Amino acid sequence: DILSTLPVAVIVKDARSRIELMNHATEEKWGVRFEQVAGTCGAEWMSPEHMRAVLADDQAVFAAREVVVKESQVWNWLNGRAVEVESYKRPVFDAQGRPHSLICAYVDITQRKHAEDALQRSFLQLRALAAELEMLKEEDRRRIAQGIHDDLGQNLLALKLDVEMLHARAGDRHPRLKQRVGD
Numbered sequence: 499d500i501l502s503t504l505p506v507a508v509i510v511k512d513a514r515s516r517i518e519l520m521n522h523a524t525e526e527k528w529g530v531r532f533e534q535v536a537g538t539c540g541a542e543w544m545s546p547e548h549m550r551a552v553l554a555d556d557q558a559v560f561a562a563r564e565v566v567v568k569e570s571q572v573w574n575w576l577n578g579r580a581v582e583v584e585s586y587k588r589p590v591f592d593a594q595g596r597p598h599s600l601i602c603a604y605v606d607i608t609q610r611k612h613a614e615d616a617l618q619r620s621f622l623q624l625r626a627l628a629a630e631l632e633m634l635k636e637e638d639r640r641r642i643a644q645g646i647h648d649d650l651g652q653n654l655l656a657l658k659l660d661v662e663m664l665h666a667r668a669g670d671r672h673p674r675l676k677q678r679v680g681d
Contacts, residue, residue: 507572507583507604513597515539515556527583527604529576543575559587560597572604582611 507524520532541549559566565588571580583604592598668676
């Protein structure tokens with residue numbers, strides 16, 4: 499009764515990964531009823547590759563002898579969509595230390611994954627915009643520097659011509675001015 503009211507998908511499997519118990523939240527996530535998969539590994543509802551991965555994960559949890567947390571996907575056969583889940587699998591051993599059962603809880607993280615993907619896309623867009631902004635700033639700096647260089651060069655050339663003309667006009671009548679302009 500307690501498991502049936504939980505909003506988190508919970509499955510209890512035996513040592514050979516056969517489903518012994520499954521709550522309503524699991525039925526909703528998988529899109530199958532407990533009566534359809536009771537006593538099976540659920541192979542009828544999964545692709546062979548996914549089934550191999552599930553069985554390997556289950557055996558790895560028994561080998562680890564502790565709770566194993568992993569992100570994966572669960573396929574919903576009713577609506578044909580994958581659900582992103584974070585699974586918590588805890589092995590249970592009998593009095594002799596042999597694998598007895600596996601308690602599996604699956605937390606739906608689909609929205610979190612979508613948010614992470616959106617955040618990653620935003621981050622990449624922000625990085626691209628920052629790079630473009632930096633490139634535009636650099637182009638502006640080059641343009642301003644070129645403008646300053648061109649204007650300054652023209653002004654210095656004009657000033658040099660004016661100074662040379664003043665030097666030539668000062669002549670012998672104003673020797674101190676000629677000396678000063680020459681310097």
